[in-house]
Amino acid sequence: MRPATTAILSALAEEQQGLIGLLREPQRVARAGREFWLGELHGTPVVLALSRMGKVAAATTATTLIEAFGAQRLVFTGVAGGIGPGVQVGDVVVAREFMQHDMDASPLFPRYQIPLYDRERFACDIVLGDALLAACHTGLRSLDLQAAVHHGLIASGDRFVSAAEEARLLHAALSDAGHPPLAVEMEGAAVAQVCHDYGVPFAAVRTISDRADDTAHVDFPKFVTEVASRYALAIIDEFVRSLNNSKA
Ligand code: ADE
Numbered sequence: 001m002r003p004a005t006t007a008i009l010s011a012l013a014e015e016q017q018g019l020i021g022l023l024r025e026p027q028r029v030a031r032a033g034r035e036f037w038l039g040e041l042h043g044t045p046v047v048l049a050l051s052r053m054g055k056v057a058a059a060t061t062a063t064t065l066i067e068a069f070g071a072q073r074l075v076f077t078g079v080a081g082g083i084g085p086g087v088q089v090g091d092v093v094v095a096r097e098f099m100q101h102d103m104d105a106s107p108l109f110p111r112y113q114i115p116l117y118d119r120e121r122f123a124c125d126i127v128l129g130d131a132l133l134a135a136c137h138t139g140l141r142s143l144d145l146q147a148a149v150h151h152g153l154i155a156s157g158d159r160f161v162s163a164a165e166e167a168r169l170l171h172a173a174l175s176d177a178g179h180p181p182l183a184v185e186m187e188g189a190a191v192a193q194v195c196h197d198y199g200v201p202f203a204a205v206r207t208i209s210d211r212a213d214d215t216a217h218v219d220f221p222k223f224v225t226e227v228a229s230r231y232a233l234a235i236i237d238e239f240v241r242s243l244n245n246s247k248a
Contacts, residue, residue, distance in 0.1 A: 005045045006243065007071035008236055009061065011053075011078025011187060012224055018233035019048055032064045042237075042244045047071060051078070051187050054158050055100070058187035062194040073128060075239060076191055076204040077232040079224060080154060081161050081212030083171045084182035088208060089219060091148040092140065092231065093182050094133050095204040097121040098189035101174060101181070102157035112177055114193065120179060121153065122192035125201035131242050132203045132235070139234035147231075154206060155181040156189035160220075164213035184212055207231045 010016040016037075020026060023039030023046070030036075037048040047069045051058040065071040082088060099121045103112050112120040129151075136149045155174060161167050161184050174181050188204050195202035209223035210216035 004072035005070050007065040007074040008048050009051050009076040011051050014229035015232035041240045044244050055190035059190040059194050062191040066198050073201040078206050079209035079228045080183035080185040080206035081210050082183050082208040083167045083212050087182050091208045092136050093150045093206045095124050095154045097123045097153050098192040100189045101155040122196050124203050128201050128203035135235050135239035139238035143234050150182050152182045154183050161212035162216040167212040
């Protein structure tokens with residue numbers, strides 16, 4: 001039986017570049033104004049895509065991966081701002097769940113609830129998430145890195161959080177509502193919702209590029225080019241290898 005097609009979604013071009021280099025028989029396909037790369041990685045059929053920035057763009061990319069390329073599971077890499085206590089630049093966060101910190105249809109629906117879904121959070125797939133956690137530990141060790149690996153809630157919103165006070169207020173508001181987040185980014189919750197709609201297993205990992213504070217705009221680009229792409233490549237290489245070993 002042909003193994004399932006795994007979609008590897010990258011938030012950053014720098015992350016995707018290394019992956020394209022690892023593909024066997026890479027083939028570029030244009031669709032929905034985007035580029036997709038088909039090929040094989042460690043014997044697993046994969047399709048690579050850049051999410052683009054923001055929830056809508058990422059949802060379009062995820063939908064295209066599933067509808068047009070038949071992705072049967074999806075893994076997402078990128079960077080995030082650390083806002084949880086003890087979540088530092090250079091750490092890695094594997095998502096257990098996602099929520100949208102900018103969803104507010106109150107008073108029609110409770111704050112943060114996704115209208116007509118009756119929930120605030122979308123959970124990641126447990127089996128894929130565990131495989132991704134293991135790949136983080138093994139992959140980062142292969143780079144000789146001692147990065148802390150966290151596992152928990154990530155909050156997404158169409159906003160680059162770049163002020164310490166804003167990050168503090170956001171963390172306090174979400175915690176008061178019962179959703180203390182480890183990190184913020186701009187796409188994951190949208191992709192989690194699309195995967196929920198299609199019943200496609202989903203997992204995500206984010207490297208912490210900044211603390212969503214007043215220096216976030218400086219820390220972010222520096223980190224992306226120098227560190228995040230190496231992290232993502234090591235983690236995904238290990239993750240896909242492990243899928244193949246488990247014959248998933
Ligand atoms: N991605 C990386 N850093 C971020 C931040 N501070 N806010 C939103 N998304 C991010």
